[in-house]
Amino acid sequence: MxxxxxxxxxxxxxxxxxxxxxxxxxxxxxxxxxxxxxxxxxxxxxxxxxxxxxxxxxxxxxxxxxxxxxxxxxxxxxxxxGMIDAFSSLGLTEIGAVAVTNDASELGRWNPHLNAHTAIHPASEHIPVARANGITHTMAAPGGGGRGFGGGGGSGIQGQATLIHLDGWTVEEMEIEKTAAMVIGWPTLSAGGGRFGGFGRGGGGGGRSFRQAQERFDEQVAEMDEWFVAAQHYKQAVESGSDRVARNIQLEHLSRVLDRGMKVIVRANGWREIESVIEFAEKWNLDIAIAGGNGARKIADTLAEKNIPVILGPVQRLPQGEDTGYDDPNTLPGVLHDAGVEIAFATFNSSDSRTLPYEAANSVSWGLPQGAALEAVTLAPARVLGVDDRLGSxxxxxxxxxxxxxxxxxxxxxxxxxxxxxxxxxxxxxxxxxxxxxxxxxxxxxxxxxxx
Known part of the structure; x- marks a missing residue:
């Protein structure tokens, strides 16, 4: 019966x-x-x-x-x-203005050994709200939201993200992949932090010139490179079987991303920053996806050619950059899709995760095919995170x-x-x-x- x-x-x-x-x-x-x-x-x-x-x-x-x-x-x-928020702080952030309810980031800039899994709070009020609107799983990622949707948390290695179901009494019950990706915040090539970015007066950067910003950017990228050099040497020493290698938990976890051993989600927005990320990834043979990607339209063909997906943040936002068109956030998903770039939508947030489907819907009005919009919150993020054999369709x-x-x-x-x-x-x-x-x-x- x-x-x-x-x-x-x-x-x-x-x-x-x-x-x-x-x-x-x-x-x-x-x-x-x-x-x-x-x-x-x-x-x-x-x-x-x-x-x-x-x-x-x-x-x-x-x-x-x-x-x-x-x-x-x-x-x-x-x-x-069920829809997937491809990059959120669900379970890590409750009330943004109350510091003790936020556990999306850690002290220091170099935390490859830390995992969001240890900080997820299954009883968060945001989880059932998102679930009731059709979000069934998410990648809970370290680093905080930040302005620019993808650039939050500053530059550095922010830690490991966890892929979870949005239901369960414990994080172990919710877990899909304890370590879904390593999250890296890329340095920002900008002197400003104002509404429209830019250099010099009004940009919030104390009047730094582009040359000064470039020098600071190069220094930070070089520092990132030093960590990867150290991780490579550590990995080689461990694989050699030497008993003289003192365990270094930071390098141990970072070395897992070498030779495409783990997905790396790099938070970057400007097209120059994204180009720098691509160059870095090719040098170290990293399996990357870009998170944020506000300036990705300028290098869409390169991203498509190199098969690098982009996790886009909310489109209902102000444009970034003084010379950026008013409709840039709305049209970007369609432009990337037409160029052949794999896209997925994310909220980079906790309280707003429930609005994920409407970010995709808004892009349909500006050129993104409706089928592609649905795929960008279901099967596409599953492909980006390497779980399309289990989820997304x-x-x-x-x-x-x-x-x-x-x-x-x-x-x-x-x-x-x-x-x-x-x-x-x-x-x-x-x-x-x-x-x-x-x-x-x-x-x-x-x-x-x-x-x-």
């Missing part, structure tokens, strides 16, 4: 919110008769998808639903892969991270009705919803209070 899950107005009125179900490991779920947006293999009309043991076990139009499965009737509904064998909606999840009017993470129905209750429930019934008129 199959049991059917129905989300009704009556259920909501009774306090049972859609998706507010405690599921047990090993349960089988199915969504029947929905439109399935696989991302990888197109759209399946009137299709059925079955989840068991945390994985997608069947998908198609002629799928037999196992006995005992929990069934969601999908007529008029849509099923999409609706395919048999992949982890059961998916959402059931009443429309396109990139549209702000769309309701996310059910969220599945690791093949289980996840709770969509969150602080935003609780506050809405609390205040929607407030008295329209308050009685005057008289004091004596």
């Amino acid at each position: 199959m049991r059917t899950i129905v989300a009704t107005v009556a259920a909501v009125g009774a306090g049972v919110l859609p998706g507010h179900v405690v599921a047990q490991d090993g349960e089988t779920f199915a969504v029947r008769g929905a439109t399935l947006h696989t991302v990888a293999d197109g759209v399946i009309e009137n299709g059925t998808i079955v989840l068991r043991g945390g994985r997608i076990v069947a998908i198609g139009q002629d799928v037999e639903i196992p006995a005992g499965a929990e069934v969601i009737e999908g007529e008029g509904k849509h099923v999409f892969p 609706l395919e048999v064998g992949k982890i059961g991270n998916l959402i059931v909606t009443d429309g396109d999840p990139l549209e702000i009017t769309t309701e996310i009705e059910f969220v599945f993470i690791k093949g289980l129905l996840s709770d969509t209750d969150n602080k935003h919803r609780r506050l809405w429930e609390k205040y929607k019934g407030r008295p329209s008129k308050l009685k005057a209070v008289t004091t004596t």
